[in-house]
Amino acid sequence: MTEQLPHEKGFHISWDQIHRDSRALAWRLDKKGPGEDGSWRAIVAITRGGMAPAMIIARELDVRTVDTISVKSYDWQMQSRAQVLKHPSPEVMGNEGEGVLIIDDLVDTGKTLELVRQMYPKAHFATVYAKPHGRPMVETFITEVSQDTWIFFPWDMALQYVRPYRGD
Template sequence: MSTQLPHEKGFHISWDQIHRDSRALAWRLDRRGPGEDGAWKAVVAITRGGMAPAMIIARELDIRTVDTVSIKSYDHQTQSEPVVLSKPDPDMVGDGTGVLVIDDLVDSGKTLEVVRRMLPQAHFATVYAKPKGEPMVDTFITGVSQDTWIFFPWDMALQYVKPYSGKDD
């Protein structure tokens, strides 16, 4: 049995796919906020991966108040302990009531755990979720196995790829 590197079991996401999946997440969250009308008061994107989905969700749900929380938890493909680099405006987000916290992926759940301590009443939503991180997220669209590395479109460039057979002719 061979040992695969993280990038060898990859799930490649295109811009079209992240857009479709983020819109699906918005539809799932629509009118599910804590207010009488089910509206959300703000979106907080976890940078950097949560920024594109958060922008799409904010547009779809007509949420004009958007902020970020910046946490570094990866160095290339190596996950480390999360470090908070910047926090959202506390006057805007309070304890998180009525706030959607958006990220592209929950992996181990460590990043969301840090943000949940900051915003305990927020609703946490990710586009993709791995099993270890699922308990930290309230809503997600697609589950992937823990050993799958997700390649997001902002991490890739277009280039030729050989067929699996290895034959180009």
């Protein structure tokens, strides 16, 4: 048996799909915030993958305060120890993140969200996609994929020629 190539156990996400799934996540989060009307105080995107979904969710939920937290947990496609490179504004985060939506594209092992959750335990954590090992770290998500599936996001892709399966 030959080893599978990355694209053979891959889940390819188009720009249209990430937009639809991010809107679905917004609808799931609508009126679930701690505000009197169910609103959220702010959105914090985990860079870089959470930026596109956070922008879409902020628009859909009419949240105008958006910040970022930069967490590095991958070197190329190898997972490493998660470390915070940039923190969100203390004014935005307030009381341990209460009323703040923290958005990422994917929870994989959960190490990134675990680190951020320790810093902001009262925030609400939402991702567009979730893998089983990381699911306990996220309150809201749209689609679950298997742990051994590699998700190909549109910002990581380029159109290029691919040889036919049976050769030229």
